[in-house]
Amino acid sequence: MILLLTNPAVNVCRAGSEHEDLSQDIIDASLCGLGQSAPNPVLSTLKYFRREYEMHIHDNWCPTGVCSDLSTFYIDEKLCKGCGACLRACPSNAVSGEKKKPHTIHQENCVHCRTCWEACKFDSIKILPAAARNAGDAELEYLVDMVTSGRTGIQETVDIRQ
16 A cells, blocks of 8 residues: 555656545455555555655655655745754755855755754754755745745645644
């Protein structure tokens, strides 16, 4: 079941109901209780986290930054106060900047561990799609605007720090 949901060669994710249809087929075809309950974890996560599935599959983006291959971190210079919390927290020295001036994340050094994002008290670190790693300044501004405003398919990052 998981292989079918995650394998891009098997396009199970075209329509929203196909996940449920596949799960129902597994339940109907199973001869024992264990087989009939096998799809339940997938059905449950689809029920409560459908948007996250869709963002991973269709947008190639993990809005929480947990999937390092699907996300990247960016410091919004308009919000950064230059406090240095992210700089001190980063285990790979990917953050640089002077005190009281906006900092920068060097993508080539970043290990996508989220410690800078967790350390920032000003919400100046944004989680963007991995495609932003090689984006130019204009593209970055556009992506940050799209993420923070919730326009198009990309929605604002869910704050899971609480």
